[in-house]
Amino acid sequence: MAPSSESQGELSMDLPVINLDLYLNQPINSDAVQAECKKAADALITYGALVLHDSRVSEQDNSAFLDLLEDYFAQDDELLRKDERPELSYQVGVTLENTEKPKCAVDEPCLDVIKRLDPSQRPLDISAHSPDPKCRFFWRMVEPPPYETKFPGLNASNVVPEAPQIKSRWAPAMNQWGSSMNNASVYSLSLSPLIPRLMVFFFWLMVSSPLSVSKLAEMVAVGLGLPAQYFSDAGRYGPHLLAPTASDLEKYGDKDTILAGFHTDLNFLTIHGRSRFPGLHIWARNTGNRIPVKIPPGNNLLVQAGKQIEHITGGLIKAGFHEVVVSEKTLETIQQRKREFPDRPLIRISSTLFWHLNSDFNLEPIANLAEKAREVRAAQAQIGRDEGKETEYPTMLVGHQVQDELKHIALMT
Numbered sequence: 090m091a092p093s094s095e096s097q098g099e100l101s102m103d104l105p106v107i108n109l110d111l112y113l114n115q116p117i118n119s120d121a122v123q124a125e126c127k128k129a130a131d132a133l134i135t136y137g138a139l140v141l142h143d144s145r146v147s148e149q150d151n152s153a154f155l156d157l158l159e160d161y162f163a164q165d166d167e168l169l170r171k172d173e174r175p176e177l178s179y180q181v182g183v184t185l186e187n188t189e190k191p192k193c194a195v196d197e198p199c200l201d202v203i204k205r206l207d208p209s210q211r212p213l214d215i216s217a218h219s220p221d222p223k224c225r226f227f228w229r230m231v232e233p234p235p236y237e238t239k240f241p242g243l244n245a246s247n248v249v250p251e252a253p254q255i256k257s258r259w260a261p262a263m264n265q266w267g268s269s270m271n272n273a274s275v276y277s278l279s280l281s282p283l284i285p286r287l288m289v290f291f292f293w294l295m296v297s298s299p300l301s302v303s304k305l306a307e308m309v310a311v312g313l314g315l316p317a318q319y320f321s322d323a324g325r326y327g328p329h330l331l332a333p334t335a336s337d338l339e340k341y342g343d344k345d346t347i348l349a350g351f352h353t354d355l356n357f358l359t360i361h362g363r364s365r366f367p368g369l370h371i372w373a374r375n376t377g378n379r380i381p382v383k384i385p386p387g388n389n390l391l392v393q394a395g396k397q398i399e400h401i402t403g404g405l406i407k408a409g410f411h412e413v414v415v416s417e418k419t420l421e422t423i424q425q426r427k428r429e430f431p432d433r434p435l436i437r438i439s440s441t442l443f444w445h446l447n448s449d450f451n452l453e454p455i456a457n458l459a460e461k462a463r464e465v466r467a468a469q470a471q472i473g474r475d476e477g478k479e480t481e482y483p484t485m486l487v488g489h490q491v492q493d494e495l496k497h498i499a500l501m502t
Contacts, residue, residue, distance in 0.1 A: 105132040106389070109143040109301060112308050117317060129305065130312025130406075134465065136373045137409030138393045141360070143301050146388040151362045154333075155438045162224055162335035163434040172226070177245050179500045180328070181227050186337070187220040191350025192497040193410075201477050202410065203351065210379045212351035212370070212412045221349050223413075224335040230442075234326035240448040240488035244328050302329075302358050302444040305392060313402070313458060320398075320446075324357060327445035327487075336413070336437040338366065338423055346415040353408035354443060355494035357397040360390050362440035365426070367418035369439070372410040377474070381418070396494065397446050400482045403459025404466075413439070448488035 107129045115122050132139035162169070172183040179188070193199035194215045203211055231244065238244050306320040336348040348368065361369070361384070369382040371393065384391050393409035423435060446452065459482075466476055 104136055104138055104140050104391075105129075106140045106142055106385070107132065107305070107308065109141055109304055109308070112304060117311065123311070126308045126311035128312070129308045133309060133394050133398070133406045135375045137407050138371055138373070138391065140385065141301060141305055141390045141392050142388055143390065144388050145301070146362075146390060148363070148387060151440060154362075154440055155365060156433075158226075158333045158335065158438045158440075159434045159436045161226070162337070162436050162438070169224070174245075177242055178495050179225075179227065180243055180330070180495075181229055181245050184225045184227070184500070186222045186224050189223070189225070189498050189500060190220050191215050191347075191352050192494070193351045196497060198477070198480070199351070199353075205475055205477060206372075206377050206379075210372075210377055212379070212410075213345055213347050213414050215347060215350040219347075221347070222336065222341045223348050224337075226333050228331040230329045230331055232326055234447070234449070236449075238326075238449055238488075239486065240492075243448050243488055243491055301390065302360050302392070302442065306358065306444070309398075313405075315455070320357070320401075323401075323446045323450050324444060326447045326449075327357070328448060329445055330356075330443040332441045332443055334439045334441055338415070338419075338435040338437055342415060342420070342423055342435070344415055344417065344420060347412065348415065348437070349411075349413035351410060351412045352498075353410055354393065354395040355397070355491055356395040356443040356445045358444045359393045359395055360442045360444065361393075362390060364437060364439050366422050366437040368413050368416055368437065370412050370414065374407050374409075375469075375474075381416070395443070397452065397487065397490065399480075400452050400490065401446075401455060401458075403454035403456075403462045403482055404480055405458045405462035413437075445491070446487045448486070448491065450487045451484065452487050452490055453484040454482045 105128055108125055111125050112122055117123075129139060166185060169183050169185060173179070173185065174182040193203065193212075194217070229245070234244075303321045303324065306324060307317045310319040310321070311317050334349070341348060361382075363384045363386070367381060367383075370379050371382055372379055382391060393411065394406050396408045398406050399408045419437075426433065426435060463479075466479065469476055
């Protein structure tokens with residue numbers, strides 16, 4: 090059994106802060122922008138994560154979003170289950186608790202990563218392979234491609250509300266919003282009786298979050314010596330997912346409960362807003378240390394590398410491992426929330442967005458980046474950081490990569 094979260098100590102989350110405002114407001118060929126782009130790429134190579142500063146991010150909007158999602162997930166399972174779509178591999182609508190399994194519990198390469206970590210820095214034990222006690226809602230945010238995708242199940246329309254009083258006003262609302270998005274199409278979503286309020290904040294996240302990640306992808310491309318739009322063009326028609334995730338701390342609030350077992354994300358980049366409850370831990374590639382996440386207050390987001398950017402860079406950038414657990418800090422926050430907000434649900438919400446490459450994009454390592462990846466591995470080995478067996482990255486369509494990953498976590502058969 091791995092040590093408890095507190096016996097491992099509290100490490101500082103000393104991640105580089107990348108200034109997206111600089112990239113948005115200065116010429117791309119300026120020394121300042123070029124340096125910031127290299128800083129972004131180096132951060133992902135070194136840590137697998139970074140903090141993104143974007144002045145458009147509103148702490149107030151994030152707080153309102155968390156309030157609304159707490160209310161949504163506080164509904165009875167019977168109501169939530171109406172928004173469930175297992176026949177679409179849960180890639181739209183709700184996924185209820187105890188459905189998704191942590192891949193690392195049985196995946197040999199992942200188990201090898203855990204084995205090579207210092208015992209004091211290992212994740213909480215996931216060997217029982219129990220499904221995660223978390224709920225999630227996937228809302229797809231995509232510009233429809235001007236062709237027929239080979240992966241319609243991964244690009245399905247969002248869940249349409251069944252209640253007549255919602256349907257009657259859904260199309261007018263969506264058409265109005267569509268005109269506000271520069272002709273990008275907006276798909277519909279079932280959010281039960283909370284729709285009128287939730288739509289406003291989902292729309293805000295829909296506009297700002299993918300744009301933040303897309304522009305960061307451009308910065309990373311420049312920092313890696315690629316054309317600025319190399320990754321953003323590859324992700325233009327990607328099935329990006331706004332994925333608020335919920336953990337009921339009334340039911341699963343015991344210390345060292347694993348809310349989301351040790352894993353990496355299958356997409357290109359993952360972006361997190363601030364949660365009200367601590368418990369997210371990440372692992373830095375350069376040290377292997379387990380770090381509790383503390384996103385700085387204000388206009389900041391946490392970004393982690395996913396499997397798609399690992400694949401396309403030939404392992405130069407590694408997908409970032411992370412877990413969500415009930416720590417001592419989580420327990421302290423639970424008591425604080427009970428005192429200060431006794432009428433609010435005790436539900437941990439993560440405002441997460443998964444940014445994907447286009448399902449029909451050919452995922453193939455970039456040759457010069459794959460060569461740099463081998464150089465980084467050699468440098469790590471020289472300082473005693475064994476990264477294990479070298480990973481192979483076969484050429485495949487992104488849609489096939491996603492399907493393979495979904496099978497590992499019990500969301501696709």
